[in-house]
Amino acid sequence: MDLREIGEFGLINRIRKWMAASDPALIQGIGDDVAVIGIGSKALLVTTDILIEHIHFDRSWIDPYRLGKKALIVNLSDIAAMGGTPKYFLISLGLPKNLPLSFLSSFYRGLKEEGKRYRVDLIGGDTSLSQRITINICLLGEAKKGRILFRKGAGIGNDLFVSGTLGDAALGLKILQKKGPMGRPMGLMKKQLSPCPRIELGQAIAGGRLATAMIDVSDGLLIDTAHLIKESGVGARIWEDQIPLSRLYRKWIASYSKDPYQVALTGGEDYELLFTSPPDRREEISTLALSSKIPITRIGKILPQKEGFRMIRKDGKEYSPSRMGFEHFR
Numbered sequence: 001m002d003l004r005e006i007g008e009f010g011l012i013n014r015i016r017k018w019m020a021a022s023d024p025a026l027i028q029g030i031g032d033d034v035a036v037i038g039i040g041s042k043a044l045l046v047t048t049d050i051l052i053e054h055i056h057f058d059r060s061w062i063d064p065y066r067l068g069k070k071a072l073i074v075n076l077s078d079i080a081a082m083g084g085t086p087k088y089f090l091i092s093l094g095l096p097k098n099l100p101l102s103f104l105s106s107f108y109r110g111l112k113e114e115g116k117r118y119r120v121d122l123i124g125g126d127t128s129l130s131q132r133i134t135i136n137i138c139l140l141g142e143a144k145k146g147r148i149l150f151r152k153g154a155g156i157g158n159d160l161f162v163s164g165t166l167g168d169a170a171l172g173l174k175i176l177q178k179k180g181p182m183g184r185p186m187g188l189m190k191k192q193l194s195p196c197p198r199i200e201l202g203q204a205i206a207g208g209r210l211a212t213a214m215i216d217v218s219d220g221l222l223i224d225t226a227h228l229i230k231e232s233g234v235g236a237r238i239w240e241d242q243i244p245l246s247r248l249y250r251k252w253i254a255s256y257s258k259d260p261y262q263v264a265l266t267g268g269e270d271y272e273l274l275f276t277s278p279p280d281r282r283e284e285i286s287t288l289a290l291s292s293k294i295p296i297t298r299i300g301k302i303l304p305q306k307e308g309f310r311m312i313r314k315d316g317k318e319y320s321p322s323r324m325g326f327e328h329f330r
């Protein structure tokens, strides 16, 4: 058996079984957006993400300054998904010999600016020769113990909400990769190059006890919903026509896909927050959307596990998605 058969998530499930942890201070090990370790009334949050040249990015469409920012953003988003506060990070780099120093000075300028915006400091890392640029950040954060949102915790009858709009980053990537005509939509490309980690929104949701479970949408709405409901032991329905789509997405999607929803459902890297809440929180959630100026849309409902996970079309017909989203090795 090789990795193609089990995929990225099949592999992670096996690692989780092989390496079961038992330390009593460990609140959450493998299986969430970050690991959570209890220290008194607080919790230490730890997350790591890797970016590899030609897999996650190409130098032809992202400049080193934006790459530095994005390397931090993808990690910040995982802390946001817990409702936590990011604090410190380490960065390990694999670099080819012929890389200009100016690439690295711009890369670190991006890192520094993004770090300053979210008040996180670089505290170390590692450096090695590599054929392709490889970037790994480990980000540490903190949260109050009782105010953390996990992937598990969604209850039957909860609403399913998502922040922002979906599919913009994936459509932006298609546009960036196609050395296309002038007048390409900056907004979509920007969502791919410089997404916004929802740190403040995550903190408001967790701090206000507005949700029961939360995850960031990094691999695609369907796959990340599947992760959340699997950890919570529940099922779900999502109304296709309720998926929040931006004006630019609606305008450009027809040039890239026959199905207007496919990219929004399966495309990754939007770094929006997906969360579940009891229906009596609807009003507070609308108020938060207004005050934060970030749209929050009710897109579905949590059901018992035996109901599975399906989409509902505008005409009321249900379907099981054939493709869930991005998964390495598949």
Ligand code: ADP
Residues within 6 Å of the ligand: 012, 015, 029, 030, 031, 032, 033, 034, 035, 048, 049, 078, 218, 219
């Ligand atoms: P995210 O998309 O939020 O970054 P992932 O899908 O990458 O989450 O990872 C899911 C879970 O699996 C996390 O708890 C992560 O720490 C863990 N994980 C991923 N890869 C490995 C690995 N190679 N070894 C151990 N744990 C891993």
Ligand code: MG
Residues within 6 Å of the ligand: 032, 033, 077, 078, 081, 215, 216, 218
């Ligand atoms: Mg995540």
